[in-house]
Each structure stands twice: as C-alpha cells, then as structure tokens.
Amino acid sequence: MSDGLTYRGAGVDVGAADRLVARIAGIAAATHGPEVEPGPAAFAGLYRLPGGSLLAATCDGVGTKLLIARHAGDFEGIGRDLVAMNVNDLLPVGARPLFFLDYVAAGSLDPGPIAAVVAGAAAACGESGCALLGGETAEMPGLYRPGDLDVAGFAVGLVDPHRRPDPDGPRAGDRVMALPSSGIHANGLSLARTALLDRAGLQLDEHVPELGRTLAEELLEPTALYVEPVLAAPPGRVGALAHVTGGGLAGRGRAMLPEGLRMRLDPQRWRRPPVFDLIERAGPVTATEMAATFNLGLGFLAVVEPDAAAAWEQDGWLPVGEIRPGERGVSFDG
C-alpha cells in the first residue's frame, strides 16, 4: 500500500495513449486537404471555409468523473464539464465558440440524469455565448450497465485572426499569466479515485475537513469556463494559450514552448486547492506525477509579452511565472 501511485497504476496509461494518438493522427492526416490548417493538435482542429473563415472544432468527454456523478446522483455538473472541456479547448487557437452538440449514451433512457446533463450543458452554453445546436441520445442496452452513461461533446468556433497567438510562439522574458481552476476539473479522476478511495479508504459522501465539504462535492465541482475572460483579454503579443487538461500543468505548459525555452512557475503565486494535497498524500503520488496529471489550481495559461502583463493582471489574471532560456519544460521554483 505504500508504493508510489501513478496514473498508469490507476489504469490510465498516458504513454500508450500518446502512442495511439500519434498513430491515429497519421491515419487522419491522409484525409486532410489544403482546407485543414496545421495547429496545436492537442486543442482544436482547424478548417478553412471556401469564403476564407477559419473554423475550429473540438471533441472531448469528461472521463471517469461520470462514476462520481453516478454515485452522487448529480449529473447537472457533468453537462457543465462537458461544455467547458470543449469550449475551453477552442480558446487557445483564438476561436470564439459558436455551437456545441452533445452525445449521451445509456443502458436505458432514465430521463432524470439525461435531462440534468442537458440542462447543465445548456446553462454552460449560455454562459459561453454558444448555441446548444443538437445532439444524440442513444439507448444501448447490453453495452452500459443500469445507471451508467457516457457523454461526449463537440464544439465549433470561429477563429478571430487577431486573437490567434503569435505563430513564432513564446520568447524568453515573456510572462506567464493564469486563471485559477475550480478544482480537479475533468482530468486525472481515475488517479484521484484510486488514491482517495482505494488507497486512503475515504468515502465519497464523507465530509472532509480540509475541503470543507464532502469528497463527492469537491470532485464534482464543475470545470471553470474561461470563454469570457479569454475573449476579453487585453491587447498585446500573446505567445501561446493553453487549457490545462490531460498532461497536467507540466505537460500543457511544456507543449506551449519551443525547444530552448523553459517555463518557470512560482507556486507562491497561486492557491493550490487542498484536494491536490489530499491526493498527493493519499497515493502517495510524487510531485512530478501530480504535475503531469493535474492542473494543480491553474486552469488556463497565457504567455504574454512583458509590457502587457500589468494589463492582464488588472483583468484578474495571476502572474505565475516567466519564460527563460533553458531545457524545454516546466520548473516549479519558489
């Protein structure tokens, strides 16, 4: 029980996933004509319309957060997560969300949970200025167990050329500005569940003093929506934007950088939600694995020119670090 716990140990093999994604990308590339623009593949696909407009499209789910929602019988937050996971992924390519569609599959069409998912999605669409344009509700007896369901979401946005980050990327001296996460969001739940439930023996409906609420309430806190603050960001050169999801703060930070640049984040500059300390101790999970899995309190990153940093801070962004020459990657130094 004292083995260091990893995401892989919790059943999620990120390395295998990355290899599979690379294989899939090769297959998909064969279908790409000149309309498809290269972009940061981790976020949105880019498609140029005949008239010249550039569309961005994302597809994402909420992972095993669903299992906690099922336990708690509370699915409205799942709908919010689903929209957030998708529309937040449109932002790094400079896109404004236009519309969203949802897929909900279940063993039997229990109207309560499904309507709750859709109500949550509709509310989050409203707050993101995008239309819930359609979706599919699939009844699949024999595939899903009673009470289980899965959800997937798809969002399409319109790229504003003035909002696209500088194609040359971050420069040494640039500042890293961030927006706080609302908690664990919808990444790393399998690791969190293994650490907190299996290893530490906590119960989902147990009140946890460090959290000030039950574990289920903490883990089900919906993913923050970043559409409004990102679209309202101040002018000035932006080197890169990132929604902090799979790969965690370290992985997403690294993906923003070219070779030869390092992102130094100062952990004193933001509040790390106590749920992450709980997971780290319960695993135990190494600091490296924590940073490669979780957002650790920062849900969205922007690398901006130094002169613009004050304006971003004025708008509520946290100045959490800077870009320096060095080995490509993220350091956490106080």
Added chain:
Amino acid sequence: MSDGLTYRGAGVDVGAADRLVARIAGIAAATHGPEVEPGPAAFAGLYRLPGGSLLAATCDGVGTKLLIARHAGDFEGIGRDLVAMNVNDLLPVGARPLFFLDYVAAGSLDPGPIAAVVAGAAAACGESGCALLGGETAEMPGLYRPGDLDVAGFAVGLVDPHRRPDPDGPRAGDRVMALPSSGIHANGLSLARTALLDRAGLQLDEHVPELGRTLAEELLEPTALYVEPVLAAPPGRVGALAHVTGGGLAGRGRAMLPEGLRMRLDPQRWRRPPVFDLIERAGPVTATEMAATFNLGLGFLAVVEPDAAAAWEQDGWLPVGEIRPGERGVSFDG
C-alpha cells in the same frame, strides 16, 4: 416465445426516447439566438455564420452494432458506420460534408480495435470528401468493461442553398426516389439481436443460407455512404430528402410529409434484403413494427417533381413510390 416482439420489448423504448428528445429540445432552444435556423431537427442543426454561410452539424453513434463488432473482433466497419451515420444526416438539409470528428471511449486503450475504428472512419471520410479533423480517445477504467468501447461521431457541412429542399415540402403527384441500403445499417440492432439471437437461437458466427454468409458478417455490413449520389443528383424541385435511420422507413417517410399527404411505396420496386425476413419471422415482429424500426432495403429517400423522376432514375435512383393526398403517413401497397 410466440409473443410478438417489439423494439420496446428488446429494450429500446422509442416513445420514451421521443418524449425525452422533446424535453431536451426545449432546454436547448433557450440557447438559440438568431444564428440558429429552424430545420428538420431529426437530421442536422443549422447555424448561420457572420459572413452568411450556413453550417449544418450532426452528432450520432452506431448503437449496439458495437456489441456485434466486439463479438466478431472486427471494428473497421464501425468506423465506416460512424462516418456514414453522420455525413448521410447532413445531406437532407442540402449540406456537403466538410469535416468529421470522432470520440472513442474504452475501458483500456487496446490499440487494435481503436486504430481499426479510426482507419474505417478515415476511409469513409475520404470517400465522402470530408476531413477527419480530430477526435478524442478516452480511457475510462471502471465505466467500460474489458473489450467494450463506445464511439460517437460529429460532422459539419456547408449548406448549398441550391441543394436545400423546397421549404414548401412535397406536393401531391411528386415521385419518391430511393437509394438501396447495404443491409440493416446501424438502426434496430437491439431488436435484431433479440429476435435472431435470443428468440431464434442463431449464433453470430453461424453461416445462414438465406444470407449466404454468417450472421455477424451480415449485421456488420457497413452503412452505405450516400454523399456522392446525393450531391450529384439531377436538377429540379426536390420536396424533401431523408436518411432512413431511427423510426425506420415508415417513420422517416412520414417525417418528410406535411399533413394531408401520404407516401405510397410499392414494395415490388426494390429488393428487400433477406435479413429483414429473417428478423420478422424470428421475432415474430409485425410488419408495422418492422417498418417503424428498419430501413427495409431503402437507405435514402428523395421526393422529387414528376418531370425530374426519369433523370433521377437514369442516375441509378429507384422509383419506389409517389405522394398522394391522404392521411399523413406511409403505405406499402403493391
């Protein structure tokens, strides 16, 4: 064992699904600004871009056809089905497919089946002239059983105003032209499985003389792609187009009609694949339930002006019936 078998009896309650869909539509409508155009909701959502272009978007899965694919260990056809179920749904609103995204979720990322799904999807995207723009591969231990996976697809198309059916819909005297299905496609599989496997006791890998192949091979035949013939259709007034999916030939035919018009289909005019006779006998399933669940051999319908029918027939469309005054619905009369 001699009870008439219904789709509901096989675990799929279409009435409950319709009520849920109506409830969801009400929730979604609150997020619709003037950019969202009303349209035949069964197919694609319509969104007007700032520049005036009209986008169509669909979302669909392949239902419990997945359970047969798992049994047969053959997932490439599932990828083709997933694309076909989505891009075919773009066609009735006059849209040309631009791009497609896929969601694949599994308990563990077994690269074989997932890469097969994506390879099938990429091939079908290529044949549909659309880009496989992205997707999500989700590893969800604890939600899916070992070997199980689910897939969802999402397609976006550009509406060509000249290809949109006449907003006034079909008229009495119009002809019904159709394209053959390749078999059961991806609708009604739960009913087919209950009838053939549970009631008739057939085995999926059993060679069935009427089919000339195994039951699994028959049921896994991928959904036909209708993009090419529909986009190449001859000129002339089109009253309505339909991809024959949930609701079957009777339900989709009825949805094409206004009050006061009836679609009369002549079953002598097309070949009904023998798998449908097998299901009908095995259930037994009434003719009404068969027509309300399955495509019965016709995968795509077009209602066209009488003078255009010959040109459509020249292009390989089957003249299967006509529109007459009468009670809204579909008759099958020889």
